[in-house]
Amino acid sequence: MAGNPVIFDRPLLRQRRRRALRGEPVDFLLNQVAGELAERLAVVNRSFVTAVDLGTPGNALRQAIHARGLAQTVIGTDPLARVSRDAAGPFVAADEEMLPFADGSLDLVVSALALQWVNDLPGTLAQIRRALKPDGLLLAALPGGDTLTELRQSFAAAEAEIDGGVSPRVAPFADVRDLGALLQRAGLALPVVDADRLTVRYATPFDLLRDLRGMGATNALIERRRVPLKRATLLRMAQIYAERFSDADGRLRATFDIVWLSGWAPHESQQQPLKPGSARARLADALKTIELPAGDKAGG
16 A cells, blocks of 8 residues: 555544444444445345455444345454444454455455545455455445535635635545546456435534534544634534525535445456457448448548
């Protein structure tokens, strides 16, 4: 991972995850994503032998996979394995950026709401690709696109007004097109990327911030401002949020875009693109038109 930019303070992230686990974790988003991921996996119509749940907080995803009988063994991985009170079943204390699995040892890798915190996502995807057996599957979900755009815009406007400048308060989220390219770059075949949008409504922005703390998902950017947030800035942010992003009933919208990634380790049984020149029918015949030699103009 040498030479890659360090965007997230991962020790701080683990510290905040520990704090969230000591309280009452907020898991409504994780539970929804875990259920959806299990449904998508069921559509594959295949049972996997050895699966790894990469970095997903808690055990909601493993429970959903077990409930449907989608894999014989699901190994959890999380640096917080020893402190997580709901760590059940086979578990490995491992970081998403340094996978401990042998090449070609896994049938399936799944991950829910974890890969957005990885500093070297291309490197992690390449490690996953190497760990998968031929025709093994990666299926993952992570926040992307316009996630928390309302909070981002409100903080930016408040800081520009009160502090005379803007600091990063909300982590950047990957674009769907960029993630598709990363799957291909990692060597995964048949890559698919799509997105769902979930809108959660809150009485105040402070309720949203409280939920983010309960998820262990507050600002862990390396470039975050290290001085305490001014009360005036926080109050102005809440005012701007209410002015710009409230519904008719006064409740406030918070956007969560969930991006879904899937890709397969290459295998000869998979559908392959045709070789250039292998077509048995002429395009001109299919279009019922006249094929002209290169350089000629119609009507010439």
